[in-house]
Amino acid sequence: MIIGVPKEIKNNENRVALTPAGATEFRKHGHTVYVQTEAGKGSGFSDELYTEAGAVILSTIEEVYGIAEMIIKVKEPIASEYELINEDQLLFTYFHFASSEPLTHAMISRKAVCLAYETVEKTDRSLPLLVPMSEVAGRMAVQEGAKYLEKPMGGFGILLGGVAGVKPANVLVLGGGIVGTQSAKMASGLGANVTIVDISLPRLRYLEDIMPANVDTVMSNEYNIRELVKSANLIIGGVLIPGAKAPSLITRDMLKLMKPGTVMVDVAIDQGGCFETSKATTHEDPIYEVDGVVHYCVANMPGAVPYTSTLALTNATLPYALQLANQGWRLACSKNEELLKGLNVVNGKIVFKGVSDAWNLPYTDVKELF
Numbered sequence: 001m002i003i004g005v006p007k008e009i010k011n012n013e014n015r016v017a018l019t020p021a022g023a024t025e026f027r028k029h030g031h032t033v034y035v036q037t038e039a040g041k042g043s044g045f046s047d048e049l050y051t052e053a054g055a056v057i058l059s060t061i062e063e064v065y066g067i068a069e070m071i072i073k074v075k076e077p078i079a080s081e082y083e084l085i086n087e088d089q090l091l092f093t094y095f096h097f098a099s100s101e102p103l104t105h106a107m108i109s110r111k112a113v114c115l116a117y118e119t120v121e122k123t124d125r126s127l128p129l130l131v132p133m134s135e136v137a138g139r140m141a142v143q144e145g146a147k148y149l150e151k152p153m154g155g156f157g158i159l160l161g162g163v164a165g166v167k168p169a170n171v172l173v174l175g176g177g178i179v180g181t182q183s184a185k186m187a188s189g190l191g192a193n194v195t196i197v198d199i200s201l202p203r204l205r206y207l208e209d210i211m212p213a214n215v216d217t218v219m220s221n222e223y224n225i226r227e228l229v230k231s232a233n234l235i236i237g238g239v240l241i242p243g244a245k246a247p248s249l250i251t252r253d254m255l256k257l258m259k260p261g262t263v264m265v266d267v268a269i270d271q272g273g274c275f276e277t278s279k280a281t282t283h284e285d286p287i288y289e290v291d292g293v294v295h296y297c298v299a300n301m302p303g304a305v306p307y308t309s310t311l312a313l314t315n316a317t318l319p320y321a322l323q324l325a326n327q328g329w330r331l332a333c334s335k336n337e338e339l340l341k342g343l344n345v346v347n348g349k350i351v352f353k354g355v356s357d358a359w360n361l362p363y364t365d366v367k368e369l370f
Helices: 018-026 047-052 061-067 100-111 131-148 178-189 201-210 222-229 252-257 267-271 305-329 329-335 355-360
Strands: 002-003 030-037 056-058 070-072 090-093 113-116 172-174 193-200 215-219 235-236 262-264 287-290 293-296 343-346
Touching: 018 030, 018 305, 030 047, 030 061, 047 056, 047 329, 056 061, 061 178, 070 305, 090 235, 090 305, 100 343, 100 355, 113 329, 131 178, 131 235, 131 262, 131 267, 131 293, 131 305, 172 178, 172 222, 178 193, 178 235, 178 267, 193 222, 201 235, 222 252, 235 267, 235 329, 262 267, 305 329
Parallel strands: 002 030, 002 070, 030 056, 070 090, 090 113, 172 193, 172 235, 193 215, 235 262, 262 293
Antiparallel strands: 113 343, 287 293
8 A cells, every 4th residue: 555644734733643663564564655755853753764764755745645545644634735635545643523614524525534543442442542642632731731820821820739838739630531640640740739520430439549649539510610610720621522522511601710810721622622712722822811711722732742742643553554554444444343433534424423413414324335
């Protein structure tokens, strides 16, 4: 198969979808890899490293899309890429269709095969291609939250861990999944008082067992969240419904209950955000203020630490990408239920229920394609 790796062009996105080591693996299996020039530069991988690994360097993104049977990316295509995508071309990347109606319609019209990292799902309901970036984003959420809590950045002016004789900050984490767990680990490690809320009692019991003494667990409901936001200095939103739009757990009226200078970090922004007042921002312009509350809603947080993120992501995606290349997407998906669940849009048809529900568009059972 012919594999194409374009350079990411989303704002301040420095990750790359394939490392030189990954290119070597594709070559070992008899595939041809084309990489756009400087695609790996932001992650610390030069064109020379790709050439040594057996890849071919192409000058433009148009050349990569024009020749590849499978495009491997990190982020969803943006508007300038839509016209480059060909019918029957396989795109393997993060899509987050439920947060972008224009992207959904564009991929339908291009009749591409869109296999989304974020909905590849194991039998235990875990999301193996979302986990590594959720780990990075969860840890970054605390790092960024702590920064914007500083007074010159617009925050309340409180140190997360406090000092002797001064109480630490209060951190509220919405969701006890990968993002929430990693956020709680980081915040508690810095000495903050942390509260995790989740709708799953078994998950809360597990977190209660593994977390340090400065982490509390509370059942997630509107009443409890309203009470907790009153004393929170940093609120981290890490709620996920695979492939569907995130629920709005923090409503506009709740901002009135918060202290001025409270910081909210919405890690769920890729799926539409879990704060009613969330709107996607960029690393270039990461925050805005609503009712005195600082909102950090960068849609590609791990892109700020591309070396770590690229290695973590490709460690997870490469085995699946090799299956797709070795067998073709139809055979690979028919043999592997995990990959089958990754299919979102195929040849103009929506085959993932969460996407069709998000935009009230027709749904086709993916198994009808086989």
